[in-house]
Amino acid sequence: MLPVSPPPPSAASRFLSPPPALSLCRLSPPSKTATSTTAASTAPTPLTSLEFRRYDFAPLLEFLSSSSSSSSASAASAVPTADAAPPPAQLDPAELRLAESYRAVPAHLWHALLKSLASSPSTLPSAAALVPWLERHRLCFSSDLLYSILIHALGRSRRLHHALLLSTSAPGPPSALTFNALISASAINGRPGQALHLLSLMRRHGFLSDHPNYTLVLQSLLRSPDPPDPFLLTRLHSDLLSQRLELDARLISDFVVAFSRAGEPDHALSLLAAAQAQGLTPKTSTVVALLSALGAAGRVAEAEALFLEFHAAAELQPRTRAYNALLKGYVKIGALKDAELVFEEMERCSVSPDEGTYSLLIDAYTNAGRWESARILIKEMEMNGVQPNSYVFSRILASFRDKGEWQKSFAVLREMRNNGVRPDRHFYNVMIDGFGKYNCLHHAMDAFERMRSDGIEPDAITWNTLIDSHCKAGRHDKAMELFQEMQESGCMPCTTTYNIVINSLGQQERWEELKEMLERMKAQGLLLNVVTYTTLVDVYGKSGRFKDAIECLEAMKAGGLKPSPTMYHALVNAYAQRGLSEQAINAFRVMRADGIKPSIIVLNSLINAFGEDQRDTEAFSVLQFMKENDLKPDVVTYTTLMKTLIRVEKFEKVMTPVLLFLFDKQMYLFCSFAVAFPNLSI
DNA sequence: GTAGGGTTAG
Numbered sequence: 001m002l003p004v005s006p007p008p009p010s011a012a013s014r015f016l017s018p019p020p021a022l023s024l025c026r027l028s029p030p031s032k033t034a035t036s037t038t039a040a041s042t043a044p045t046p047l048t049s050l051e052f053r054r055y056d057f058a059p060l061l062e063f064l065s066s067s068s069s070s071s072s073a074s075a076a077s078a079v080p081t082a083d084a085a086p087p088p089a090q091l092d093p094a095e096l097r098l099a100e101s102y103r104a105v106p107a108h109l110w111h112a113l114l115k116s117l118a119s120s121p122s123t124l125p126s127a128a129a130l131v132p133w134l135e136r137h138r139l140c141f142s143s144d145l146l147y148s149i150l151i152h153a154l155g156r157s158r159r160l161h162h163a164l165l166l167s168t169s170a171p172g173p174p175s176a177l178t179f180n181a182l183i184s185a186s187a188i189n190g191r192p193g194q195a196l197h198l199l200s201l202m203r204r205h206g207f208l209s210d211h212p213n214y215t216l217v218l219q220s221l222l223r224s225p226d227p228p229d230p231f232l233l234t235r236l237h238s239d240l241l242s243q244r245l246e247l248d249a250r251l252i253s254d255f256v257v258a259f260s261r262a263g264e265p266d267h268a269l270s271l272l273a274a275a276q277a278q279g280l281t282p283k284t285s286t287v288v289a290l291l292s293a294l295g296a297a298g299r300v301a302e303a304e305a306l307f308l309e310f311h312a313a314a315e316l317q318p319r320t321r322a323y324n325a326l327l328k329g330y331v332k333i334g335a336l337k338d339a340e341l342v343f344e345e346m347e348r349c350s351v352s353p354d355e356g357t358y359s360l361l362i363d364a365y366t367n368a369g370r371w372e373s374a375r376i377l378i379k380e381m382e383m384n385g386v387q388p389n390s391y392v393f394s395r396i397l398a399s400f401r402d403k404g405e406w407q408k409s410f411a412v413l414r415e416m417r418n419n420g421v422r423p424d425r426h427f428y429n430v431m432i433d434g435f436g437k438y439n440c441l442h443h444a445m446d447a448f449e450r451m452r453s454d455g456i457e458p459d460a461i462t463w464n465t466l467i468d469s470h471c472k473a474g475r476h477d478k479a480m481e482l483f484q485e486m487q488e489s490g491c492m493p494c495t496t497t498y499n500i501v502i503n504s505l506g507q508q509e510r511w512e513e514l515k516e517m518l519e520r521m522k523a524q525g526l527l528l529n530v531v532t533y534t535t536l537v538d539v540y541g542k543s544g545r546f547k548d549a550i551e552c553l554e555a556m557k558a559g560g561l562k563p564s565p566t567m568y569h570a571l572v573n574a575y576a577q578r579g580l581s582e583q584a585i586n587a588f589r590v591m592r593a594d595g596i597k598p599s600i601i602v603l604n605s606l607i608n609a610f611g612e613d614q615r616d617t618e619a620f621s622v623l624q625f626m627k628e629n630d631l632k633p634d635v636v637t638y639t640t641l642m643k644t645l646i647r648v649e650k651f652e653k654v655m656t657p658v659l660l661f662l663f664d665k666q667m668y669l670f671c672s673f674a675v676a677f678p679n680l681s682i
Numbered sequence: 683g684t685a686g687g688g689t690t691a692g
Contacts, residue, residue, distance in 0.1 A: 292683095324683085356683060394684055429685045464686045499687045534688040569689040576690085604690045639691050 055105055057113060063098060064126040064133065091136075099137035110140040111149060118153030127153065128166075135171075143171065148181035155185025159525055176207040183213050186560075187220035191527070193232055194560030195220060199239060211251075214240050218254050222261070230262040231562055231595070237267075249275070253286045260293035265302075268293060288321050295329030300338070303329045320346075324356045331364040339364050353384070359392050366399040378419060390416070390424040397427065401434035409434055409443075425456050429465060436469025444469055460486075460494050467497065471504040479504055495521070499531050506539025514539075530556070534567040541574025546583070549574065565596050573605040579612030598629070604636045611644030619644045623660075633660075 110130075117127035131150060134140040147170045154163035163185045167178055174182075179202040186195035195217045199209050217236055221228035237255060240247070247255070252275045259268035268290050275282060287310050294303035307326055323346050330339040343361060346353055358381045365374040374396065378388050393416045400408040409431055416423060423431075428451040435444035448466060451458060458466075463486040470479035483501055486493060493501075498521045505514040521528070533556040540549040549571060556563060568591035575584035588606060592598065603622055610619035619641060626633050638657040645654045 359683080391684060398684075426685060433685070459685095461686045466686095468687065494686095496687045503688070529687095531688045536688095538688060564688085566689050571689095573690060599689095601690050606690095608690070634690095636691050643691070 052109060052112070055102070055109070059098060060102065061117075061126060063095070064129045065123075067129055067133075096137075099133075099139060102139055105139070107140050107142060110134060111145065114146060114149050115153065118150055119156075121157055124153065124157065124159075144175040144177045148175075148177040151178065151181035151185055155181070155188055158189060160185055160189040160191060161522065161525065161527060174205065176202070179205070179207060180213065184216055187216040189527070190220060190224055191560065192217050192220040192224075192236075193229070193562050196232055196236055196239070197560030209243060211245055214245070215251065215254075218251070218258060222254060222258055228258050228262045229562065230259075230264045230267075233258055233262050233264070234267070249280045252280065253283055256282065256286050257289040260289040263293060263297065265290060265293040265297055265299065269302075284322075288325055291322060291325035292328060295325050295327070296332060298329060298333040300326075300329040300333060300335070320351055320354045320357060323351055324354075324360060327357060327360045331360050331367075334364075334367065336364050336368055353386070355381075355386055355389065355391065358386060358388075359395055362392055363395050363399060366396050375415065378415075382419070388419055388421060390421055390427045393421060393423070394427045394430050397430045397434065401430065401437065404438065406434045406438045406440065406443075423451075423454070425451070425459060425462070428454075428456060429459075429461050432462060432469070433465045436465060436472070439473055441469060441473055441475065458489075458491065460491055460497060463491055464494075464496050464500055468500045471500060471507075476504050476508055492524070495526050495529055495532065498526065499529075499535055502532065503535045503539065506535065506543075509543055528556075528559070530561050530564050530567070533561065534564060534570055537567055538570035538574070541571055542577070544574075544578060546574070563591075563594055563596070565591075565599060565602070568594075568596060569599070569602050569605065572602050572609070576605045576609035576612060579609065579614075581609040581613035581615055581618070584609035598625075598631070600626070600631055600634055600637070603631065604634075604640055607637065607640045607644065611640060611647055614648050616644050616648045616650065 114127055114130055117123040117130060127150060131143075131146045134146065135143055140146065147166065151163045151166055154160070154166065163182065167174060167182055170178065179198060183195045183198045183202070186192070186198060195213075199213060199217070202209055214236065221233060221236075233255075240251075252271055256268045256271050256275070259265070259271065272282060272286075272290060287306065291303050291306055294300075294306065303326055307322060323342060327339055327342045330336075330342060339361060343353065343357065346357070358377060362374045362377050365371070365377065378392065381388050381392075393412055397409060397412050400406065400412065413423065413431075416427075428447055431447045432444045432451075435441070435447060444466060448458065448462070451462070463482065467479045467482045467486070470476070470482060479501075483493070483497070486497070498517060502514055502517055505511075505517060518528070521532075533552050536552040537549045540546070540552065553563060553567065553571065556567070568587060571587045572584050572591070575581070575587060584606060588598070588602065591602070603626055607619045607622045610616070610622065623633060623637065623641065626637070638660065641657040642654050645651070645656070
């Protein structure tokens with residue numbers, strides 16, 4: 001009979017070198033993101049505890065690590081496959097004996113062991129192998145719990161892809177625990193869209209969502225360096241309200257900040273009003289976020305009103321940050337005089353300007369072309385004990401870049417050196433980008449070399465900028481060399497890097513290599529984002545591979561990502577360029593069904609679709625549509641209409657779009673001039 | 683607080 005109690009350390013295990021997994025059997029770090037409703041947040045049993053020491057898990061760990069590495073496929077992905085395990089009847093008797101020896105281990109110890117194994121990437125394959133093993137031998141019955149622990153661990157170690165795979169390979173329909181674990185994994189991996197998708201899926205399965213899930217998604221939106229997606233945010237908010245869950249002060253405040261950052265100050269304002277109606281006092285940082293959003297939208301009057309309201313109620317001690325938010329508004333709308341007034345007001349109230357204040361004002365001067373005033377302000381800044389740094393100069397450089405004045409880069413660099421400021425990585429990155437954007441690859445490479453000789457290690461952004469500059473200039477060969485060099489230097493390519501390279505390969509129609517790149521991306525554990533999918537739709541569409549393009553769009557939606565306007569623009573444009581006007585209009589309809597408002601860009605493409613298809617009447621009806629929907633036709637609209645007329649050989653009407661354009665611009669004088677001299681029309 | 687990737691005509 002096999003021993004039921006745990007075995008003493010066997011002779012075999014004494015001879016074996018201790019499996020590496022053992023040394024990793026430590027208490028897993030407490031999860032900051034686990035919600036109260038998830039299994040992973042239950043108090044772990046320390047593996048060093050007395051209870052744990054009653055059992056010797058070494059033989060099992062040895063067995064698991066060897067079995068998980070022998071089936072290389074599942075070990076590499078750390079995902080157990082349900083059909084990989086043979087039924088117990090065919091099992092090796094040694095394994096059966098091993099299983100029997102653990103009969104007495106209580107469930108919570110299995111959970112603790114699993115958590116511990118799952119907390120380290122090196123033992124994750126063993127963790128993944130443990131779950132089906134426990135099921136196979138009926139040693140631990142709470143299969144849901146086991147899977148959710150694994151999913152949590154995969155999510156925490158940035159393997160969302162694997163977590164999703166695992167959840168689909170788990171037996172039976174997903175449980176509430178699985179959903180919670182997946183939502184958490186998506187949220188902490190920066191995929192709030194997917195988390196939201198799972199939230200609604202969860203409800204469709206009849207499970208109720210709770211507060212922590214919403215907090216997780218919201219925090220995921222707030223944590224991202226990019227502004228939160230307003231669409232997702234609105235959905236999250238209405239979803240929460242439809243669940244009749246009450247918002248507390250913290251959640252309201254987070255929503256106000258999120259809506260502000262998403263560039264939706266109206267939504268933020270109404271939430272703030274609701275909070276005030278409940279007698280809640282918003283935090284200073286919340287008000288500042290909203291002020292900043294209003295400023296960024298150029299809504300200075302409202303920003304000022306909000307500023308004064310909170311100032312008067314003494315709820316907001318206007319300090320530098322609040323003034324900066326206000327200042328941002330004036331800088332945004334180019335109201336230099338008002339910006340200067342805010343600056344003076346700060347001085348009057350003895351609120352000391354910080355680097356941000358100076359930066360904004362310097363930005364304003366640079367944008368207005370007042371480089372001298374900017375220089376004076378830099379001096380003043382120094383005198384006031386605020387050391388000008390590379391940041392200020394980066395902003396100046398960016399401002400010149402955006403105005404196309406890349407030649408001024410050298411003057412900025414000189415000025416910077418005169419002020420004793422050393423350019424940092426950020427500054428060099430902007431500089432390289434500036435040169436790259438204007439096709440000055442030599443200068444870009446020079447700046448890159450200079451950066452390295454200054455002892456600054458290029459980062460992923462540097463490499464991406466440089467690689468993309470070469471792609472844009474058609475130097476795809478050099479771009480690939482740089483991509484290689486990037487990796488050799490030890491800099492890991494990120495999603496953006498792959499997006500750039502995929503775009504390059506797609507433009508060259510090197511489809512096999514493109515597919516390889518996607519595989520490499522996945523192998524590296526990187527997820528495809530909206531830009532990746534849009535790039536794919538664009539390159540496939542442009543070369544007429546519409547089937548592939550549509551597949552990408554579907555794959556993206558299935559992954560819980562919201563299709564962007566750009567993605568539909570790319571698709572409509574692809575059809576348009578080939579004169580497939582029916583398909584173009586169909587894609588346009590799908591776009592609208594997805595809740596995306598038509599923009600000038602997509603309507604111009606639609607005109608182009610009709611034009612290429614010689615349907616000039618329909619092309620002009622798009623113009624009518626624009627006018628009815630308050631969309632202002634632009635130069636592209638009119639030139640595309642002219643091209644349409646040329647295509648259908650209605651040369652006598654080619655001038656019509658020009659007249660319409662001039663009329664739009666209210667240039668009556670020129671209109672009459674053109675009408676008076678119709679000979680000019682050809 | 684800053685920087686990099688995807689869309690329209692000629």
